[in-house]
Amino acid sequence: MPYQSINPTTGKLIKTFANHTDDEVQSTLTVAHALYKSDWSKGPIQPRLDVLTRLARLIEERAEELARLLVNEMGKRISETHPP
Numbered sequence: 001m002p003y004q005s006i007n008p009t010t011g012k013l014i015k016t017f018a019n020h021t022d023d024e025v026q027s028t029l030t031v032a033h034a035l036y037k038s039d040w041s042k043g044p045i046q047p048r049l050d051v052l053t054r055l056a057r058l059i060e061e062r063a064e065e066l067a068r069l070l071v072n073e074m075g076k077r078i079s080e081t082h083p084p
Contacts, residue, residue: 009075 005014020028041048059066071078 005069005073007072007075014069014072 002019003017005017006012007014068078
């Protein structure tokens with residue numbers, strides 16, 4: 001059964017996420033484990049900074065969308081006013 005994100009206040013379906021096969025999950029875990037075991041974290045800092053910088057940029061670009069998603073998943077309201 002696919003995972004469904006539902007607003008607990010309204011009961012409204014926010015989004016349905018497709019299931020992944022066992023092979024897809026295993027492949028992802030294998031890659032994650034290989035990176036964990038690698039010396040990537042002990043190497044030069046710049047590649048890690050590049051990844052974190054890109055992540056920060058993506059979060060900033062999608063901040064409003066992410067805020068609305070989180071608020072809906074918690075059944076809360078979002079203020080339309082933005083702090084200075």
